[in-house]
Amino acid sequence: MRQRPVSDVPTLVRVALVFLLVSQAVFAAMQARPTATAQALQQAPPLSVLRASSLGDPIPFAQAVTLYLQAFDNQPGISIPFLDLDYGKVQSWLTRILELDPAGQYPLLMAAQVYGQVSDEAKQRQMVEFVESQFYADPDKRWPWLAHAAIMARHRLHDLPLALRYAKALHDRAIGPKVPSWARQMEIFLLEDLGEYESAKVMLGGLLHSGAVTDPHEIHFLIQRLEQIEAAEKSSSASKRRLP
Amino acid sequence: MSKVLAIAQFTLLEALRTRLLWLVLAMLALLGLGSLFVQHVAITETIRLQTGFLAASARMGAVFILCLHVASSMVREFNDKGVDLLLSLDLPRSGYFFGKLLGFAGLALIMAALTSLALAWLAPLPGAALWGLSLACELMLMGALTLFCVITFVQIMPAVSFALGFYLLARSIAAVKLMSGSQLLNPNAWTTKLTGWLVDGLSVVLPDLARFTQTGWLVNAHEGFSALGFVTLQTGVYGLLLVLAGLYDLYRKNL
Numbered sequence: 001m002r003q004r005p006v007s008d009v010p011t012l013v014r015v016a017l018v019f020l021l022v023s024q025a026v027f028a029a030m031q032a033r034p035t036a037t038a039q040a041l042q043q044a045p046p047l048s049v050l051r052a053s054s055l056g057d058p059i060p061f062a063q064a065v066t067l068y069l070q071a072f073d074n075q076p077g078i079s080i081p082f083l084d085l086d087y088g089k090v091q092s093w094l095t096r097i098l099e100l101d102p103a104g105q106y107p108l109l110m111a112a113q114v115y116g117q118v119s120d121e122a123k124q125r126q127m128v129e130f131v132e133s134q135f136y137a138d139p140d141k142r143w144p145w146l147a148h149a150a151i152m153a154r155h156r157l158h159d160l161p162l163a164l165r166y167a168k169a170l171h172d173r174a175i176g177p178k179v180p181s182w183a184r185q186m187e188i189f190l191l192e193d194l195g196e197y198e199s200a201k202v203m204l205g206g207l208l209h210s211g212a213v214t215d216p217h218e219i220h221f222l223i224q225r226l227e228q229i230e231a232a233e234k235s236s237s238a239s240k241r242r243l244p
Numbered sequence: 245m246s247k248v249l250a251i252a253q254f255t256l257l258e259a260l261r262t263r264l265l266w267l268v269l270a271m272l273a274l275l276g277l278g279s280l281f282v283q284h285v286a287i288t289e290t291i292r293l294q295t296g297f298l299a300a301s302a303r304m305g306a307v308f309i310l311c312l313h314v315a316s317s318m319v320r321e322f323n324d325k326g327v328d329l330l331l332s333l334d335l336p337r338s339g340y341f342f343g344k345l346l347g348f349a350g351l352a353l354i355m356a357a358l359t360s361l362a363l364a365w366l367a368p369l370p371g372a373a374l375w376g377l378s379l380a381c382e383l384m385l386m387g388a389l390t391l392f393c394v395i396t397f398v399q400i401m402p403a404v405s406f407a408l409g410f411y412l413l414a415r416s417i418a419a420v421k422l423m424s425g426s427q428l429l430n431p432n433a434w435t436t437k438l439t440g441w442l443v444d445g446l447s448v449v450l451p452d453l454a455r456f457t458q459t460g461w462l463v464n465a466h467e468g469f470s471a472l473g474f475v476t477l478q479t480g481v482y483g484l485l486l487v488l489a490g491l492y493d494l495y496r497k498n499l
Contacts, residue, residue, distance in 0.1 A: 052419035055412060056454025059463060060300035063293045067285060103464045109288050218288035 041072050041085060044092035047099050054100065062100035066107065069093045082118045087126050090115055098134060108134060108145035109218070113225055116152055128152055132166060139169075140176030144212050147183055147203060155196035163190050180210040197229045247335050248343040255317070255347020264313055268355055271305045272362045292463045295366045299459045302359045303379060307386050307411060310355060314348055314390040315403045322398055328499050337494050345391060345487065352383035367462035374469055378457040381479040385451060386411060388483055392490035395497065413446065414453040421447050451482040 006014070044050075054061035072085060094107040108131055116127035128149040135146040146166050154163035167186040174184060182189075189202060204222050207213045213222065259265065275298055283294035321327050330340055360376025367375070389410060393403040413420075424443040429436045456475055461467075 048419065048423040052416045052423060054419070055415040056418065057300055057303075057415075057457075057459050059459040060296040063282075063296045067282070067293075070285070070287070103460075104289065104292070106287070106289050106293075114287075215288050215290050217286060217290045221287050 041069075041089050041093075043089050044096040047096060050096055050100060058100040059104075062097045062104060063106075065093065065100070066097050066104075066110075069097070070110070082115055083120055083123070085115075087115065087123045091126065091130050094130065095134075098137075102138065103141070105141070105145070108142055112145045112148040112152070113221070116149070116156075117225075121157060124152065124156055128157070128162075128166075132169070135169065136173065139173035140179060143170055143174035143179050143183055144207060146170055146174075147186055150186055150190060151196065151199045151203060154190050155199065160190070178210075178212075180206060180212070182206045183210075195233060197226070197233050200226050200229055247333075248339050248346065251330070251340060251343025252346035252350065255344055256350050258317060259313065259347075259351050262313075262317075264309070264351070265354065265358070268306065268309060268358055271309065272302060272359065275301045275305065276362065291366060295363065295462050296459050298366065299363055299375065299457075299462055302362065303382070303457050306355050306359050306379065306383060308408070310348075310352060310383050310387055311390045311404055311407045311411075312400075313351070314387055315394045315400045315407070318344070318391065318394040319398065319400050319403075331499060338491055341391075341395075341487075341491055341494050345388060345490075348387040348391060349384050352387050353380050356380035356383055363462060368466060370466045370469075371462045374466075374472060375457055375459075375461050377472060378461075378475045381475050382453060382456045385453075385479055385483055385486070388486040388490070392486050392493065395490055395493045410450070411453070414450045416454065417443075417447050417450050418452055418454045451478050 045053075050061065050065070051058060069090070072090075091111075094111055097104065097107045111127045111130050111134075116124050116131075118124065131142075131145045131149040135142045139146075146169060150163045150166035150170070153159050153166060164187060167190055170179075170186055171184045183206070189199060204213075204226055207222075208219065213219055278301065279294045279298040282297040283290045286293045327340070331337060356376050356379040359379060360372050363375065364372040386407065390403060390407045393406045394400075397403045397406070421443050424436075424440050431437075455471070455478075458471070461471070
């Protein structure tokens with residue numbers, strides 16, 4: 001249907017429309033950016049409630065919950081240090097996401113590579129234990145995260161027996177054809193005198209070579225993590241050299 | 245039969261003339277852009293998340309658009325006295341009903357094909373095909389339900405509200421049933437028993453739509469087309485029930 005020309009609209013209406021549109025844009029721009037607070041993260045609801053809320057399609061719902069949890073991060077602009085988060089609540093969400101979407105790997109990456117990277121040993125330990133407990137549910141798919149946890153246990157927690165326990169679990173349980181042999185022999189390079197950076201580099205190389213990691217965002221993220229570890233090691237060795 | 249086919253053809257033609265398919269394409273394009281945002285903010289499994297978002301939102305969007313179209317098209321026909329005119333011809337009420345149903349079913353097929361094509365560039369083809377066939381069945385059921393509702397209520401708002409409420413309930417009834425049978429509840433309390441009966445009662449009169457059009461078919465390893473057996477059987481049984489309910493109401497209606 002052809003419309004009448006714009007000139008048929010009264011001038012007052014046209015001017016007021018433009019004025020109010022600009023006013024709305026100015027008003028919205030003046031508002032403070034939304035911020036996430038550690039207290040805002042509540043305990044995850046029971047699985048049955050989440051299942052009912054997913055309207056019979058739990059995978060996209062689990063993905064939406066993952067992105068919600070990820071908003072409580074340390075990105076510039078909505079910064080809250082992970083240390084402020086209640087890890088009991090974080091773990092409850094990670095568990096629920098895996099229950100809704102058992103084939104998803106995202107929560108395990110977050111546990112091993114995001115929440116496990118804080119400088120609080122108790123929280124690091126909680127995350128590696130979470131990864132270990134979830135590994136047994138699907139060892140042939142979840143092995144990369146236990147391998148990460150083994151390196152964390154060796155170099156962050158300085159708990160060699162724990163790291164070796166994870167290596168043994170990898171050897172005994174991750175026996176699928178897609179699990180590379182180096183992952184099943186992690187014990188060897190945990191016992192070698194490699195630093196965290198070297199170990200992480202070897203592992204990333206192994207993951208890329210075996211095709212276990214193909215997602216460009218994940219590769220970028222893991223390389224970033226590697227650079228952070230390298231920078232931390234360099235600054236730590238430089239401060240040691242400055243000491244008398 | 246030719247009259248039934250003519251009504252079906254004109255029902256489809258109306259959808260084309262009211263630019264319904266352009267609306268579906270615009271929805272898919274917008275959701276595609278939204279899925280790119282989701283892919284951008286994900287750290288890992290980016291394609292998996294993108295596919296999940298696009299599939300779930302496109303499914304709900306398709307159901308919403310189809311229900312609104314069926315309701316508005318039928319209400320317009322009632323208000324314009326098109327139904328009265330058609331029924332004054334040598335055409336039984338069932339002929340008119342089946343013509344409209346056939347037209348809306350054709351529309352559901354086209355919408356499902358467009359939606360699954362939009363997903364085919366993200367997901368493996370067998371998974372996308374299974375998902376698309378299941379979506380077609382889901383849309384046909386929802387189209388038939390809205391047709392029944394609009395014959396009963398003759399107004400858009402109650403018909404669409406009922407259809408969408410039904411859809412949400414049918415999609416979540418399996419999970420609600422699990423909740424009502426939780427072992428944490430006191431099994432001897434009368435409220436627990438009453439809720440249990442109510443949910444059990446609802447679950448037997450609702451189709452189990454939670455087993456239709458699963459995102460897992462697109463993002464996880466393909467498990468074959470065995471799931472389609474339940475979907476087609478449920479669509480056949482419930483679709484027939486809705487047809488009979490719609491016919492029952494149409495025959496009783498004073499025009």
